């Protein structure tokens with residue numbers, strides 16, 4: 001198991017949103033109409049044209065207000081749960097060199113809801129009109145050409161790091177040991193199962209509900225193959241009346 005990984009040191013993130021803009025620019029994705037939700041988080045969520053969003057969380061701890069910032073994106077899981085929602089061969093592929101989990105033209109023919117519901121991090125988003133599902137692809141084209149993902153390239157604070165998985169795991173463990181001196185509750189999140197390894201300075205739940213996998217009492221909600229097939233057949237049944 002090698003390939004690539006991100007190490008995201010949240011103790012350094014200033015929520016400048018450079019990474020969010022860089023993602024839009026590289027992917028040539030449009031801006032979207034947004035609204036004031038009472039938060040600096042803007043747009044308010046991921047979408048089919050916003051593959052990366054910086055989440056803002058404001059919490060009162062010990063009588064003081066604290067900000068927690070989370071640049072959110074697909075985790076490129078080592079054994080990607082979203083694949084369990086797919087029914088067509090090779091409709092969700094894992095790049096053998098980088099480990100990137102990639103959706104393609106075949107994914108567009110799948111039941112978007114089955115795939116979306118299988119993600120324990122609530123990442124993929126569906127275009128309301130075309131029903132095509134999308135998410136971050138690790139900037140696999142850039143990585144294959146020897147470049148950094150656009151979000152990593154743009155980060156001015158050292159929050160975003162990218163490289164060989166072993167090197168990123170080593171960097172994450174070193175940074176955790178250093179962070180513990182200042183933040184006793186600092187921790188790495190799901191580092192053994194994902195390729196986007198976050199270091200938090202406090203409990204992950206303070207950042208966002210989806211920072212950790214939604215394990216719940218019975219594990220992530222995974223569609224069975226039968227459920228996915230049934231959901232694929234639904235539009236045809238409706239058409240046949």
Ligand code: SF4
Nearest residue numbers: 074075077080082119
């Ligand atoms: Fe799939 Fe979700 Fe994991 Fe990304 S984070 S690889 S969409 S299961």
Ligand code: SF4
Nearest residue numbers: 023136138139149151
């Ligand atoms: Fe966007 Fe590329 Fe970063 Fe993924 S790796 S969040 S597609 S810039």
Ligand code: SF4
Nearest residue numbers: 013014016017019155
């Ligand atoms: Fe945080 Fe870096 Fe993104 Fe700015 S560019 S929001 S510091 S991760």
